[in-house]
Amino acid sequence: MAAPPRPDPAAGSCPLPISSYPTVQMAHGGGGRLSRQLIEGMLVPALANEQLARLHDGALLDAGGTQLAFTTDSYVVRPLFFPGGDIGSMAVHGTVNDLAMCGARPLALSCGLILEEGLDLAVLDRVIASLGAAARAVGVPVATGDTKVVDRGKGDGIYINTAGIGLVHPRARIDPRRARPGDVVLLSGPIAEHGVAILSVREGLEFESPIESDSAPLDGLVGALLERFGEAVHVLRDPTRGGVASALHEIAGQAGAGIRLEETAIPVREAVRGACELLGLDPLYVANEGRLLAIVERAAAEEALELLRADPRGAGAARIGEVIADDEARVTLRNSIGGLRVVDLLSGEQLPRIC
Amino acid sequence: MAAPPRPDPAAGSCPLPISSYPTVQMAHGGGGRLSRQLIEGMLVPALANEQLARLHDGALLDAGGTQLAFTTDSYVVRPLFFPGGDIGSMAVHGTVNDLAMCGARPLALSCGLILEEGLDLAVLDRVIASLGAAARAVGVPVATGDTKVVDRGKGDGIYINTAGIGLVHPRARIDPRRARPGDVVLLSGPIAEHGVAILSVREGLEFESPIESDSAPLDGLVGALLERFGEAVHVLRDPTRGGVASALHEIAGQAGAGIRLEETAIPVREAVRGACELLGLDPLYVANEGRLLAIVERAAAEEALELLRADPRGAGAARIGEVIADDEARVTLRNSIGGLRVVDLLSGEQLPRIC
Numbered sequence: 185m186a187a188p189p190r191p192d193p194a195a196g197s198c199p200l201p202i203s204s205y206p207t208v209q210m211a212h213g214g215g216g217r218l219s220r221q222l223i224e225g226m227l228v229p230a231l232a233n234e235q236l237a238r239l240h241d242g243a244l245l246d247a248g249g250t251q252l253a254f255t256t257d258s259y260v261v262r263p264l265f266f267p268g269g270d271i272g273s274m275a276v277h278g279t280v281n282d283l284a285m286c287g288a289r290p291l292a293l294s295c296g297l298i299l300e301e302g303l304d305l306a307v308l309d310r311v312i313a314s315l316g317a318a319a320r321a322v323g324v325p326v327a328t329g330d331t332k333v334v335d336r337g338k339g340d341g342i343y344i345n346t347a348g349i350g351l352v353h354p355r356a357r358i359d360p361r362r363a364r365p366g367d368v369v370l371l372s373g374p375i376a377e378h379g380v381a382i383l384s385v386r387e388g389l390e391f392e393s394p395i396e397s398d399s400a401p402l403d404g405l406v407g408a409l410l411e412r413f414g415e416a417v418h419v420l421r422d423p424t425r426g427g428v429a430s431a432l433h434e435i436a437g438q439a440g441a442g443i444r445l446e447e448t449a450i451p452v453r454e455a456v457r458g459a460c461e462l463l464g465l466d467p468l469y470v471a472n473e474g475r476l477l478a479i480v481e482r483a484a485a486e487e488a489l490e491l492l493r494a495d496p497r498g499a500g501a502a503r504i505g506e507v508i509a510d511d512e513a514r515v516t517l518r519n520s521i522g523g524l525r526v527v528d529l530l531s532g533e534q535l536p537r538i539c
Numbered sequence: 540m541a542a543p544p545r546p547d548p549a550a551g552s553c554p555l556p557i558s559s560y561p562t563v564q565m566a567h568g569g570g571g572r573l574s575r576q577l578i579e580g581m582l583v584p585a586l587a588n589e590q591l592a593r594l595h596d597g598a599l600l601d602a603g604g605t606q607l608a609f610t611t612d613s614y615v616v617r618p619l620f621f622p623g624g625d626i627g628s629m630a631v632h633g634t635v636n637d638l639a640m641c642g643a644r645p646l647a648l649s650c651g652l653i654l655e656e657g658l659d660l661a662v663l664d665r666v667i668a669s670l671g672a673a674a675r676a677v678g679v680p681v682a683t684g685d686t687k688v689v690d691r692g693k694g695d696g697i698y699i700n701t702a703g704i705g706l707v708h709p710r711a712r713i714d715p716r717r718a719r720p721g722d723v724v725l726l727s728g729p730i731a732e733h734g735v736a737i738l739s740v741r742e743g744l745e746f747e748s749p750i751e752s753d754s755a756p757l758d759g760l761v762g763a764l765l766e767r768f769g770e771a772v773h774v775l776r777d778p779t780r781g782g783v784a785s786a787l788h789e790i791a792g793q794a795g796a797g798i799r800l801e802e803t804a805i806p807v808r809e810a811v812r813g814a815c816e817l818l819g820l821d822p823l824y825v826a827n828e829g830r831l832l833a834i835v836e837r838a839a840a841e842e843a844l845e846l847l848r849a850d851p852r853g854a855g856a857a858r859i860g861e862v863i864a865d866d867e868a869r870v871t872l873r874n875s876i877g878g879l880r881v882v883d884l885l886s887g888e889q890l891p892r893i894c
Contacts, residue, residue, distance in 0.1 A: 206659065206661075206853060207656075207657050207658065207659055207660060208654045208655065208656055208657060208658040208660060208663065208688055209688070210688050210690065211688075212654065213654065213686060213687045213688025213689075214688075219686065219869075222686065223684075223686065226660075226663070226664055226667060227652075227667055227684065227686070229672070230664070230667040230668050230671040230686070231650070231670065231671040231674065231681040232671065232848070233680040233681065233682065234680075236680070236681060236682060236683065236684060242683050243647060243649075243680075243682035243683040245646060245647050245704070246680060247602055247605045247646060247704070247706060248604075248605035248706060249603075249605070250602045250603035250604070250605045251608075252602060252704070254647055254649060254682055254683050254704060255649070255683050256649035256650070256651045256683055256684065256685050256700065256702055256711065257651065257685045258651040258653050258685055258687045258700060260668050260685075260687045260689050261652060291600060291602060292598060292600050292609055294598075294609060294610070294611035294702045295586065295611070296611045296612065296613040296651075296700045296702070297582075297613070298613050298615060298653070298698055299563045299567065299568070300563065301562075301563055301564065301565050302562045302563060303562055303563040303579075304561065304562055305561060305562060305563060306561075308563065308581070309581055309585070309753045310587040312581060312582055313584065314586070315586065316585040316586040319586065325588040325589075325598075325599060325617065326586040326588065326590070326591060327588065327591060327598035327609055328591065328597050328598040328609050328610050328611055329586070329591060329611065330581060330611050330613055330656045330700075331567070331568060331574065331577065331578065331582065332568045332614075332615045332892075333563055333564070333565050333566075333567050333568030333569075333891070334568075334615050334695060334698075334892065335565065335695075335825055335891070335892070337692065338693075338694065338695040339693065339694065339695075340689060340690075340693040340694075343653055343689075343698070345611065345613060345651045345685075345700035345702075347611055347649045347651070347700075347702030349600070349602070349607070349609060349704060351602060351603060355854055364742050392675070453894050536688070536690070537687075537689065537690070
């Protein structure tokens with residue numbers, strides 16, 4: 185993708201194609217092409233600094249000689265409760281995972297609540313109990329918080345923002361630009377479960393075997409990888425909004441290299457595959473909340489895969505492809521009979537408010 | 540105030556008087572008694588940890604030997620633009636000030652946007668340009684961010700969450716429990732300007748001299764105070780939601796001491812006093828966004844006041860009262876003829892969505 189124009193940040197002039205999208209669209213939040221245009225075309229230039237321009241899951245900071253990771257996410261998922269999780273547990277897992285993708289273990293979380301007037305307090309209580317339990321399970325304190333209330337009809341029950349501070353592992357050197365031809369792409373488990381679980385509830389679908397969100401913390405898995413392989417782990421990314429396809433697309437662009445995937449190697453549970461067919465979704469683009477992509481040195485790949493599989497959270501891990509030389513930084517998928525297709529960035533999103 | 544019951548955090552049972560307020564009320568976000576009930580009765584027990592229980596403007600963390608402050612605030616102010624500021628500049632000042640109240644200078648901010656579908660992109664552009672400019676003026680990078688979009692009618696244009704990390708001044712020992720009888724209460728400038736500026740826009744009021752929000756960063760003022768007086772600065776607090784009255788009420792409770800204010804010493808601009816009378820507001824309860832309360836050792840008080848006044852942001856500083864022995868931790872106000880009245884915590888709020 186061509187770099188967007190970089191206007192004078194102080195001028196406040198909008199570099200987006202105003203004529204085509206003069207207002208915010210749902211797809212601006214979908215993690216696809218429109219999201220990227222908004223972020224790269226307006227937000228990053230206005231807030232210009234090196235950290236933000238890296239567009240990683242979090243920022244790396246030096247605090248008096250200590251390497252910190254810092255990240256934030258707002259959660260607007262609906263419904264608030266779904267099979268395998270709720271907005272509270274997700275607000276912990278999502279932010280813990282963003283820290284983990286920077287190679288950091290969580291030190292503290294913040295919690296900012298935006299509550300809609302009229303929300304049932306019992307619902308809030310249930311969400312906060314779940315958020316607290318998820319944080320205790322990870323062993324990270326929710327150290328600071330804020331609560332705002334907005335008028336009825338100006339919210340949707342509960343929105344949660346969590347920011348997180350993490351301590352970067354001394355041997356971590358995670359950077360999408362470190363992905364290089366020959367590196368192997370590992371995936372920690374079957375995909376598309378979070379997105380399909382959410383959509384099933386929304387659409388009132390019932391499947392023979394219930395499909396649960398994969399929402400889970402990944403700090404343990406990442407800690408084990410880094411402890412064992414250190415710098416040989418080049419890139420980590422959790423394929424949330426926009427799924428595996430969008431995450432790899434972003435990495436390929438930042439690395440200036442291609443990524444070749446083997447379709448048959450990508451784990452998708454049978455029930456999830458069936459649901460995706462029914463719903464008209466491509467699982468490659470569906471959100472995950474407890475899976476990670478690791479791009480590692482070829483020499484470490486087999487052992488790293490074994491290490492992932494030895495952990496319950498990585499039991500379904502697979503080697504799904506590799507980084508290849510490609511000036512156009514394409515992500516391509518080879519199917520079972522050898523055909524190749526380009527995996528493009530979606531312009532919108534398949535599922536609004538999935539996280 | 541009696542301590543609320545502390546239920547088993549895992550149980551998710553609601554200790555609030557469900558029968559009287561089974562749903563979220565606007566006043567739960569107002570910074571008064573209902574806010575405190577929600578926070579102390581439900582949120583803190585569910586998220587139980589020592590940091591959160593301190594109920595300070597931010598948390599203090601040890602990161603590999605470096606003392607950090609960590610804080611978060613969501614901004615839901617309406618309208619988005621008002622005399623003296625907008626939601627973007629406020630989202631920087633508010634969080635920078637919360638860090639400053641912990642004795643910390645800002646190291647990095649995060650920015651989480653919740654945008655409503657249909658928002659004019661030019662409005663977003665203007666807000667983000669202002670947010671970026673405010674951050675650059677303070678010299679703090681917006682290091683990480685997130686953007687979510689919610690359906691039309693499920694938001695109100697733009698909500699912003701900023702979290703902040705700060706480096707604690709080596710000589711800072713800010714703690715509300717350090718306020719002790721004999722300490723002097725300083726205020727950095729005239730009060731109630733933010734709240735009155737917002738309400739004037741909402742109500743379409745026009746005054747002879749326009750009233751502007753005091754929204755401003757206080758990190759410089761705090762840095763100067765700490766550099767000069769170190770541990771002699773016992774408490775810092777920015778009197779935002781709920782105003783000077785609520786801030787001092789909270790401090791008195793935590794310190795287990797009383798606070799005696801001199802009504803005639805509390806600076807209120809003439810235009811603001813007039814507007815408050817017209818609007819039926821008590822300026823002591825109206826939000827400020829660029830003022831601080833400092834409770835300092837008596838011996839340092841005069842010099843600290845001079846130091847505040849020497850800075851343009853503290854030009855209107857005044858000595859407004861002192862800490863006194865009082866087991867009931869009351870805040871009292873002595874008027875011009877010597878009468879005393881108790882300054883109580885409001886149960887709701889005077890102005891919803893003021894920040």
